[in-house]
Amino acid sequence: MNSHLRRAIGTALLGSLGLMALAGCGEDSKGSGGADSKTVTLVSHDSFAVSKAVLKEFTEKTGYTVRTQTGGDAGSAVNQAILSKGHPQGDVFFGVDNTLLSRALDNDLFTPHRAKGLDKVPAALQLDAGKHRVTPVDYGDVCVNYDRKYFADKKLAPPRTYEDLTKPAYKNLLVTENAATSSPGLGFLLGTAAKYGDDGWKGYWKKLRANGVEVVDGWEQAYFDRFSGAGGKGDKPLVVSYASSPPAGVAELKTKPKKAPTGVATGTCFRQVEFAGLLNGASNPKGGKALLDFLLSKRFQADVPLNMYVNPAREDVELPELFTRYGVKIADSATLSPQKIAKNREPWVKAWSSLVL
Amino acid sequence: MVLTRPVGTRSTETTEKKGAGSRRRDPRGAALRLALMAVPLAFFGIFFAYPVAAIVARGLRADGHWQFGRIPEVVSDPAVLDILWFTGWQAAASTTLTLAIALPGAYVFARFAFPGKGLLRAVVTVPFVLPTVVVGSAFLALLGRGGLLDELWGVRLDTSVWAILLAHVFFNYAVVVRTVGGLWAQLDPRQEEAARMLGASRLGAWRRVTLPALAPAVAAAALMVFLFTFTSFGVVQILGGPRYATLEVAIYRETAQLLDLPTAAVLTLVQFAAVGGVLALHAWTVRRRESALRLVDPARTARRPQGPAQWTLLGSVLAVAALLIVTPLAVLVERSLNGPDGYGFTYYRALQSAADSGGTFFVAPLEAVGNSLRYAVVATVIALVVGGLAAAALTRRAGRLVRGFDALLMLPLGTSAVTVGFGFLIALDEPPLDLRASWILVPLAQALVGVPFVVRTMLPVLRAVDHRLREAAAVLGASPLRVWREVDLPLVGRALAVAAGFAFAVSLGEFGATVFIARPDHPTLPVAVARFLGRAGELSYGQAMALSTILMLVCAASLVALERIRTDRSGEF
Numbered sequence: 001m002n003s004h005l006r007r008a009i010g011t012a013l014l015g016s017l018g019l020m021a022l023a024g025c026g027e028d029s030k031g032s033g034g035a036d037s038k039t040v041t042l043v044s045h046d047s048f049a050v051s052k053a054v055l056k057e058f059t060e061k062t063g064y065t066v067r068t069q070t071g072g073d074a075g076s077a078v079n080q081a082i083l084s085k086g087h088p089q090g091d092v093f094f095g096v097d098n099t100l101l102s103r104a105l106d107n108d109l110f111t112p113h114r115a116k117g118l119d120k121v122p123a124a125l126q127l128d129a130g131k132h133r134v135t136p137v138d139y140g141d142v143c144v145n146y147d148r149k150y151f152a153d154k155k156l157a158p159p160r161t162y163e164d165l166t167k168p169a170y171k172n173l174l175v176t177e178n179a180a181t182s183s184p185g186l187g188f189l190l191g192t193a194a195k196y197g198d199d200g201w202k203g204y205w206k207k208l209r210a211n212g213v214e215v216v217d218g219w220e221q222a223y224f225d226r227f228s229g230a231g232g233k234g235d236k237p238l239v240v241s242y243a244s245s246p247p248a249g250v251a252e253l254k255t256k257p258k259k260a261p262t263g264v265a266t267g268t269c270f271r272q273v274e275f276a277g278l279l280n281g282a283s284n285p286k287g288g289k290a291l292l293d294f295l296l297s298k299r300f301q302a303d304v305p306l307n308m309y310v311n312p313a314r315e316d317v318e319l320p321e322l323f324t325r326y327g328v329k330i331a332d333s334a335t336l337s338p339q340k341i342a343k344n345r346e347p348w349v350k351a352w353s354s355l356v357l
Numbered sequence: 358m359v360l361t362r363p364v365g366t367r368s369t370e371t372t373e374k375k376g377a378g379s380r381r382r383d384p385r386g387a388a389l390r391l392a393l394m395a396v397p398l399a400f401f402g403i404f405f406a407y408p409v410a411a412i413v414a415r416g417l418r419a420d421g422h423w424q425f426g427r428i429p430e431v432v433s434d435p436a437v438l439d440i441l442w443f444t445g446w447q448a449a450a451s452t453t454l455t456l457a458i459a460l461p462g463a464y465v466f467a468r469f470a471f472p473g474k475g476l477l478r479a480v481v482t483v484p485f486v487l488p489t490v491v492v493g494s495a496f497l498a499l500l501g502r503g504g505l506l507d508e509l510w511g512v513r514l515d516t517s518v519w520a521i522l523l524a525h526v527f528f529n530y531a532v533v534v535r536t537v538g539g540l541w542a543q544l545d546p547r548q549e550e551a552a553r554m555l556g557a558s559r560l561g562a563w564r565r566v567t568l569p570a571l572a573p574a575v576a577a578a579a580l581m582v583f584l585f586t587f588t589s590f591g592v593v594q595i596l597g598g599p600r601y602a603t604l605e606v607a608i609y610r611e612t613a614q615l616l617d618l619p620t621a622a623v624l625t626l627v628q629f630a631a632v633g634g635v636l637a638l639h640a641w642t643v644r645r646r647e648s649a650l651r652l653v654d655p656a657r658t659a660r661r662p663q664g665p666a667q668w669t670l671l672g673s674v675l676a677v678a679a680l681l682i683v684t685p686l687a688v689l690v691e692r693s694l695n696g697p698d699g700y701g702f703t704y705y706r707a708l709q710s711a712a713d714s715g716g717t718f719f720v721a722p723l724e725a726v727g728n729s730l731r732y733a734v735v736a737t738v739i740a741l742v743v744g745g746l747a748a749a750a751l752t753r754r755a756g757r758l759v760r761g762f763d764a765l766l767m768l769p770l771g772t773s774a775v776t777v778g779f780g781f782l783i784a785l786d787e788p789p790l791d792l793r794a795s796w797i798l799v800p801l802a803q804a805l806v807g808v809p810f811v812v813r814t815m816l817p818v819l820r821a822v823d824h825r826l827r828e829a830a831a832v833l834g835a836s837p838l839r840v841w842r843e844v845d846l847p848l849v850g851r852a853l854a855v856a857a858g859f860a861f862a863v864s865l866g867e868f869g870a871t872v873f874i875a876r877p878d879h880p881t882l883p884v885a886v887a888r889f890l891g892r893a894g895e896l897s898y899g900q901a902m903a904l905s906t907i908l909m910l911v912c913a914a915s916l917v918a919l920e921r922i923r924t925d926r927s928g929e930f
Binding site for chain 2: 041044046047048049050051052053055067068069070071072073075076079080082083084087089103178180181215216217218219220221223224225230231233235241242244245246248249250251252253306307309346353357
């Protein structure tokens with residue numbers, strides 16, 4: 001009988017060994033930066049995208065292979081980087097924007113590096129110009145989008161400014177996102193704060209609420225389920241989205257329309273700038289620096305618009321036809337300093353929630 | 358023989374007492390149990406308890422001191438209390454509603470033979486794997502403005518709690534049908550018939566014979582539905598609007614967005630306390646209920662419905678399933694086919710061309726299917742090994758320690774995905790366990806959710822196996838392992854298949870934790886769906902719907918295949 005018992009224990013042990021072996025396998029196959037200095041690891045959020053051909057070019061030029069590691073949306077990716085500070089998941093982090101920048105810098109995430117090509121980036125985007133801990137890579141604008149057909153049918157001019165949105169003509173037409181859970185929702189709130197001041201924005205939102213603004217939880221739901229301009233499922237002709245949404249919407253259409261079916265209210269925009277930085281404690285800092293330089297190279301910058309639907313940070317890079325034809329350039333986008341955002345974000349979102357929800 | 362009670366009940370009580378006595382004298386049984394528990398314990402210790410403890414400790418420790426002062430501070434916050442109250446009552450209401458709607462379904466699936474039964478059983482499980490964003494969208498199409506209900510009767514249920522409850526029924530119908538129906542199909546109908554012959558009314562016979570026998574399975578199903586809805590995230594957000602939030606949502610916000618780890622840690626502890634309370638309640642209710650039953654081949658218990666009453670029951674169950682489960686699924690399929698130029702496969706073709714465009718963002722649909730299947734198979738194997746060993750160890754009830762072990766296995770269902778995901782990140786970051794970049798994290802995280810299903814589906818059946826069979830085998834000289842193989846395994850083959858189906862479906866659909874740890878170059882189907890939904894435009898939406906439809910088909914096909922294996926095996930009875 002004892003031998004049976006031993007066999008049972010043996011089976012159990014074998015099982016656990018198997019599991020460990022499985023775990024071991026995983027470890028072997030990871031091939032990350034550590035020992036292998038020919039690999040450079042880019043940590044980012046799950047919207048990061050690039051053409052394979054462009055990555056291949058980087059490998060051919062520098063000898064480094066890029067491995068990417070993503071961790072949820074932009075907010076969680078930054079928070080994960082902060083949690084693994086000093087013992088990072090990779091060498092370079094891409095995707096911290098101006099609403100999160102202060103948190104990242106206060107936590108001392110990055111090692112300074114002045115990327116090649118920075119002189120081609122407009123000063124307005126260089127929010128850490130003195131220290132070069134982060135490098136601006138791209139920017140985009142959160143703006144109200146409108147359904148062209150709706151306003152043409154109604155013979156009504158689409159709204160252009162924040163003020164317009166509170167007018168009776170646009171009553172019950174706008175859907176926005178929860179500022180507490182959605183990045184464009186927060187962007188829109190920050191835009192109104194930039195426009196109407198630290199306290200004035202509350203008065204504006206009271207008017208907006210009186211004018212029947214609808215709040216849903218996420219962008220997907222606002223854009224696809226409530227907005228009427230993206231396939232016509234919803235009944236709201238105005239939605240808080242991005243300035244690049246109209247070109248994105250026609251990107252993969254085989255037969256391109258003359259005009260994008262949606263337009264942008266250019267006076268309702270808030271600018272989001274995305275940065276990259278060399279992570280403190282990176283196992284391959286040399287490769288990381290090369291990758292940062294590459295993120296600001298003309299080749300990568302030209303690849304940015306059609307992969308991530310944002311604008312390249314470099315001003316000497318031409319936008320693709322899709323953007324020039326169906327998009328608009330936002331000249332006077334609202335901004336707030338990262339420090340100010342960091343300081344006010346939580347109280348503002350709380351105040352907004354009790355005011356609007 | 359006491360025919361108005363399940364045949365085995367009495368005898369188990371006696372064997373139970375005897376068993377308890379003999380176990381104490383028999384160190385071998387205890388050693389075997391420990392050996393069986395070793396793997397599940399190690400698995401949960403390393404991949405659940407340790408990461409979760411690490412993230413909670415990170416939140417509650419500052420400058421080398423424990424900050425327990427935060428606990429009363431957070432717990433007494435009226436906003437937190439509101440969230441806790443809503444989380445609790447919506448979960449209780451969802452569970453009750455799901456049981457009320459799905460128990461007749463479990464009966465019909467167990468007792469009636471009708472064409473297309475296997476397929477329908479697979480179809481009702483499909484919701485399980487669908488991303489909540491996609492399901493939310495389908496429900497809005499039915500219940501929201503301009504939806505089916507709105508057009509027919511002018512009723513709108515979006516942003517009402519009813520939409521949340523109905524969606525929870527949609528997701529969890531299969532949990533009840535599969536867990537309860539699985540056992541029900543193996544109950545010998547002749548017991549109930551005998552009771553009726555001895556003068557019991559139909560209801561009386563059911564209440565005194567069948568219900569006690571089913572109680573453990575019903576309790577197990579209720580527990581799982583409760584835990585699932587207690588930690589509901591996407592459904593509440595999309596269908597309830599921004600006004601409703603569950604504890605899960607609050608934890609996500611504090612961790613992933615605000616990085617307020619102390620508050621998140623306290624909320625996680627609150628969640629644990631609540632889940633622990635529910636687990637204790639469950640343990641208390643089922644403790645005396647589980648009994649040895651005479652299990653029979655399910656193929657023999659199902660027959661064509663007879664008489665108008667049975668046909669009506671079958672008809673109404675099918676109608677409810679069609680309305681509540683098939684309609685939302687049909688909406689998704691319809692949307693995936695309804696392209697800009699009328700019906701066709703435009704969106705499906707666009708899936709491939711998006712992948713061919715050379716970006717890293719979109720993968721070919723077949724590749725995503727492959728990724729999902731590979732992860733799900735590994736996760737299912739892990740869940741079956743870990744859960745099977747745990748269920749075997751728990752078959753004979755024992756002291757508090759073992760019951761605690763049982764509860765530990767259930768905890769992942771009641772734990773926020775973001776807590777586990779972030780916990781992995783900060784805990785499994787040093788050799789030999791630096792798994793942060795490893796693919797194995799994905800199936801491991803998925804298996805964490807799969808194991809409770811395996812344990813809960815197998816345990817009622819394993820415990821229902823008449824202990825005398827095992828004793829007889831042992832007396833005849835069989836080793837414990839052989840007893841398990843020759844007695845338990847054939848009888849639980851069906852439960853094993855049900856468990857495998859669950860573990861597989863759960864892994865296929867897992868999103869919350871996967872999104873934090875999946876490697877971007879190997880996205881699973883739900884992750885790929887989310888990518889399409891993150892892009893503007895009609896085409897992206899259509900592609901998301903097309904990919905969701907593919908996910909549905911993959912799930913249904915896998916489950917039908919599993920059913921097939923199961924029917925082939927039933928010859929072993």
